[in-house]
Amino acid sequence: MASDGFRPLDEKYLLEYIKSTPDLAEKLGNRFDDLQIKEVGDGNLNFVYIVVGPAGSFVIKQALPYIRCIGESWPMAKERAYFEARTLREHRRLCPDHTPEVYHFDHKMCLIGMRYIEPPHIILRKGLIAGNEYPLLAEHISDYMAKTLFFTSLLYLTTTEHKRAVAEFCGNVELCRLTEQVIFSDPYKVSQYNHWTSPYLDSDAEAVRQDNTLKLEVAELKSKFCERTQALIHGDLHTGSVMVTSNSTQVIDPEFAFYAPMGFDIGAFIGNLILAYFAQDGHANEGNDRKAYKLWILKTIEETWNLFHKKFTALWDEHKDGPGEVYLPEIYNNAELQLLVKQKYMKDLFHDSLGYGAAKMIRRIVGVAHVEDFESITEPEKRATCERQALNFAKTLLKERRKFESISEVTSAMQQLQS
Amino acid sequence: MASDGFRPLDEKYLLEYIKSTPDLAEKLGNRFDDLQIKEVGDGNLNFVYIVVGPAGSFVIKQALPYIRCIGESWPMAKERAYFEARTLREHRRLCPDHTPEVYHFDHKMCLIGMRYIEPPHIILRKGLIAGNEYPLLAEHISDYMAKTLFFTSLLYLTTTEHKRAVAEFCGNVELCRLTEQVIFSDPYKVSQYNHWTSPYLDSDAEAVRQDNTLKLEVAELKSKFCERTQALIHGDLHTGSVMVTSNSTQVIDPEFAFYAPMGFDIGAFIGNLILAYFAQDGHANEGNDRKAYKLWILKTIEETWNLFHKKFTALWDEHKDGPGEVYLPEIYNNAELQLLVKQKYMKDLFHDSLGYGAAKMIRRIVGVAHVEDFESITEPEKRATCERQALNFAKTLLKERRKFESISEVTSAMQQLQS
Numbered sequence: 077m078a079s080d081g082f083r084p085l086d087e088k089y090l091l092e093y094i095k096s097t098p099d100l101a102e103k104l105g106n107r108f109d110d111l112q113i114k115e116v117g118d119g120n121l122n123f124v125y126i127v128v129g130p131a132g133s134f135v136i137k138q139a140l141p142y143i144r145c146i147g148e149s150w151p152m153a154k155e156r157a158y159f160e161a162r163t164l165r166e167h168r169r170l171c172p173d174h175t176p177e178v179y180h181f182d183h184k185m186c187l188i189g190m191r192y193i194e195p196p197h198i199i200l201r202k203g204l205i206a207g208n209e210y211p212l213l214a215e216h217i218s219d220y221m222a223k224t225l226f227f228t229s230l231l232y233l234t235t236t237e238h239k240r241a242v243a244e245f246c247g248n249v250e251l252c253r254l255t256e257q258v259i260f261s262d263p264y265k266v267s268q269y270n271h272w273t274s275p276y277l278d279s280d281a282e283a284v285r286q287d288n289t290l291k292l293e294v295a296e297l298k299s300k301f302c303e304r305t306q307a308l309i310h311g312d313l314h315t316g317s318v319m320v321t322s323n324s325t326q327v328i329d330p331e332f333a334f335y336a337p338m339g340f341d342i343g344a345f346i347g348n349l350i351l352a353y354f355a356q357d358g359h360a361n362e363g364n365d366r367k368a369y370k371l372w373i374l375k376t377i378e379e380t381w382n383l384f385h386k387k388f389t390a391l392w393d394e395h396k397d398g399p400g401e402v403y404l405p406e407i408y409n410n411a412e413l414q415l416l417v418k419q420k421y422m423k424d425l426f427h428d429s430l431g432y433g434a435a436k437m438i439r440r441i442v443g444v445a446h447v448e449d450f451e452s453i454t455e456p457e458k459r460a461t462c463e464r465q466a467l468n469f470a471k472t473l474l475k476e477r478r479k480f481e482s483i484s485e486v487t488s489a490m491q492q493l494q495s
Numbered sequence: 496m497a498s499d500g501f502r503p504l505d506e507k508y509l510l511e512y513i514k515s516t517p518d519l520a521e522k523l524g525n526r527f528d529d530l531q532i533k534e535v536g537d538g539n540l541n542f543v544y545i546v547v548g549p550a551g552s553f554v555i556k557q558a559l560p561y562i563r564c565i566g567e568s569w570p571m572a573k574e575r576a577y578f579e580a581r582t583l584r585e586h587r588r589l590c591p592d593h594t595p596e597v598y599h600f601d602h603k604m605c606l607i608g609m610r611y612i613e614p615p616h617i618i619l620r621k622g623l624i625a626g627n628e629y630p631l632l633a634e635h636i637s638d639y640m641a642k643t644l645f646f647t648s649l650l651y652l653t654t655t656e657h658k659r660a661v662a663e664f665c666g667n668v669e670l671c672r673l674t675e676q677v678i679f680s681d682p683y684k685v686s687q688y689n690h691w692t693s694p695y696l697d698s699d700a701e702a703v704r705q706d707n708t709l710k711l712e713v714a715e716l717k718s719k720f721c722e723r724t725q726a727l728i729h730g731d732l733h734t735g736s737v738m739v740t741s742n743s744t745q746v747i748d749p750e751f752a753f754y755a756p757m758g759f760d761i762g763a764f765i766g767n768l769i770l771a772y773f774a775q776d777g778h779a780n781e782g783n784d785r786k787a788y789k790l791w792i793l794k795t796i797e798e799t800w801n802l803f804h805k806k807f808t809a810l811w812d813e814h815k816d817g818p819g820e821v822y823l824p825e826i827y828n829n830a831e832l833q834l835l836v837k838q839k840y841m842k843d844l845f846h847d848s849l850g851y852g853a854a855k856m857i858r859r860i861v862g863v864a865h866v867e868d869f870e871s872i873t874e875p876e877k878r879a880t881c882e883r884q885a886l887n888f889a890k891t892l893l894k895e896r897r898k899f900e901s902i903s904e905v906t907s908a909m910q911q912l913q914s
Contacts, residue, residue, distance in 0.1 A: 230718065230721055230722065235668060235671060235672050235675060235721060236668050236672065238721070239665040239666075239668040239671070240665065240668075242661070242662075242665055243661075243662040243663075243665035243666070244662075246658040246659065246661055246662035246665075247658075247662070249654060249655050249658040249659075252654060252658070253654050253655065256654060256820065261820075261823055261826060264826045265823065265825040265826045265828075266825065288829070288831060288832045288835060291826055291827065291832060291836075292832070292835050292836060292839060295821065295822060295827070295836055295839075296839070298821055299649065299821050302649055302654060302657070302821065303649065303723050303724050303725055304722050304723050304724075305722050305723075305724060306722050401672075401675065401680075402714065402717055402718055402721065403714060404680055404684065406684040406685065407680060407683045407684045407710055408710065408714070409684075410707070412707060413707045413710060413711070416707060416711050417710075417711060417714055420711060420714075420715070
């Protein structure tokens with residue numbers, strides 16, 4: 077064990093650790109005879125063990141001090157485990173239906189023990205690739221986003237509470253820097269980490285690096301990401317951070333959490349649904365042309381924003397006399413003004429969301445980390461065709477986002493691109 | 496003395512304190528026989544003693560745990576002294592020509608020992624009331640704003656340095672809250688602290704409280720003030736926080752400092768010059784119609800912004816390959832793009848500055864704390880006429896700020912209002 081008390085897990089040490097940790101041992105009913113332990117970390121940054129016994133189960137997640145897929149050459153603050161556990165607990169308080177429970181947190185070991193989100197839950201991204209419909213997905217994720225974002229913003233918090241939380245989450249700076257680099261910088265310059273479906277997209281990637289208008293817009297989004305402490309965001313809310321069944325939606329992995337623009341979360345989710353949409357043609361086959369499924373994705377994109385809008389503004393109405401200090405009821409004291417204020421706020425948030433969603437799409441096509449939606453299309457030329465459509469749509473969305481007045485205009489534009 | 500080590504100063508204890516504090520005693524050459532000690536705090540929050548001896552001098556400023564003019568009923572974190580000393584030292588490092596030196600800081604006593612800014616220096620506001628021209632004022636204040644704002648922004652700092660500083664200054668939250676209340680809230684609602692030149696401005700004050708468009712714009716400025724950590728701002732950069740002679744400009748009193756929009760400082764200074772302009776007719780007499788002086792104020796407003804623009808963008812050019820991470824040279828890699836990026840940034844900053852300047856004007860006419868520029872106009876009707884012009888101009892500026900493309904359009908509009 078290192079002098080700081082950190083020791084990377086292996087299966088043998090994990091068992092010792094569980095036995096000597098009452099919070100965890102009790103979850104298993106103190107029965108260690110028939111334990112099944114499986115390492116499933118397919119992410120880039122952590123060990124993830126599923127532990128299932130005859131009387132209970134949990135997941136153990138340990139943050140490693142480097143990015144796992146690249147190795148020790150890319151060090152990464154393991155302190156992120158603290159912010160992940162802190163955020164999971166905060167989000168569970170605000171939205172228990174869609175946030176798994178944390179049973180145990182060990183700061184020195186950078187180790188979280190939490191609910192095992194059992195089968196038939198699967199990662200949403202895999203469900204979207206398989207063509208599964210999730211009828212409650214938009215309802216659930218809009219609930220999660222509305223509650224976690226509203227209650228951590230100045231619409232609900234006092235300045236004192238807000239600044240205290242902002243100060244604390246400034247400590248997660250290493251993860252913010254990683255986001256800045258991989259989302260807002262690398263795709264727009266030559267970087268050793270960038271890759272794309274070559275040679276098909278060589279000129280597309282080059283065009284991104286030469287696009288002054290695009291870079292101008294990205295600069296604004298990057299500045300806002302670094303400077304604007306609007307709410308406690310998940311920070312990585314793509315479809316790989318959501319586990320689903322037909323009637324359950326659980327959001328995991330908020331290790332990138334900090335106080336930042338709300339649109340970054342909303343955009344991450346919607347942007348990844350758009351990627352899933354443009355990947356569908358690559359998954360179509362004779363048995364399933366995916367046309368109906370694409371319509372379901374479009375509907376889910378629309379419902380996600382529209383339900384979020386409805387729920388978020390409902391929370392605002394409900395708490396307009398609450399502790400939040402930006403819109404004091406004595407000032408915003410008539411129905412017309414309250415409506416105006418909300419319309420302005422939600423319009424700005426919508427455009428922010430489209431901008432961040434587009435930036436997250438672009439980086440998944442020409443940046444370091446790609447998505448399985450496209451990667452699982454084995455034929456490169458077919459994959460490149462899907463990716464190019466998504467990339468072109470994202471570029472338009474980023475540059476023209478302020479011209480969209482509703483989410484249905486966005487989904488219409490997606491369909492037109494393919495007609 | 497209280498258990499926390501804090502004890503309010505009086506003249507006798509101050510002398511003991513100086514004798515037992517080497518940093519201060521040495522400044523006086525350890526000669527305490529012929530000391531002149533004068534309490535001059537005309538502010539609202541502090542004791543200020545000037546100490547002059549035969550071999551040296553300094554000022555002692557002690558933060559009190561309440562707002563002095565209102566009394567102990569309005570408590571105020573004396574921790575602000577720490578942030579004032581911290582900011583004075585940081586700003587002196589960045590702009591030594593226009594920031595007084597701190598000799599001594601006592602955290603427990605909330606006490607700063609600093610340079611005595613000697614006569615003929617006077618408070619700029621008093622100079623503007625007297626009708627004095629300061630030919631170097633715009634040159635100096637633009638230098639101060641360009642350096643302190645540029646070097647504490649993400650145009651120069653790394654994200655790591657920036658977030659560390661942001662977290663620290665979140666501790667100055669009590670002073671942020673005071674600003675929120677007196678600038679962005681109280682003037683727009685009924686508040687026991689508000690006052691104005693009554694009865695002349697009764698309906699004007701009422702109109703401010705009924706103006707939906709104005710309140711919509713103020714909400715945006717307030718949100719940005721609370722959320723956007725753009726740079727380490729002075730936080731109270733009005734003409735009462737600047738001491739001048741014809742060839743020296745010294746900025747004092749940054750106790751409201753925190754990471755916030757740059758436009759708040761620029762707007763504070765320009766807004767207070769605009770107040771000074773509209774007050775001139777109240778100071779005109781047979782010997783001096785103040786017409787030439789008003790032109791000097793207009794010229795100083797124009798030069799302040801134009802020189803700031805020039806110096807700030809020059810610093811940006813000079814440090815474009817520096818540590819700042821928002822506009823990486825590998826991305827912003829051609830002259831056209833660099834120009835576009837700067838134009839966009841400076842245009843947004845200009846409009847922010849006009850908005851914050853206008854908000855600061857409004858609160859000085861219908862809020863709790865007024866300015867001597869108007870208060871020294873003894874005849875109420877005449878004062879009200881000046882104040883109404885300033886108030887109407889501020890309302891236009893706040894609502895229409897995005898239509899102004901240059902500072903000369905602002906000064907033209909000021910002149911038109913009076914023609």
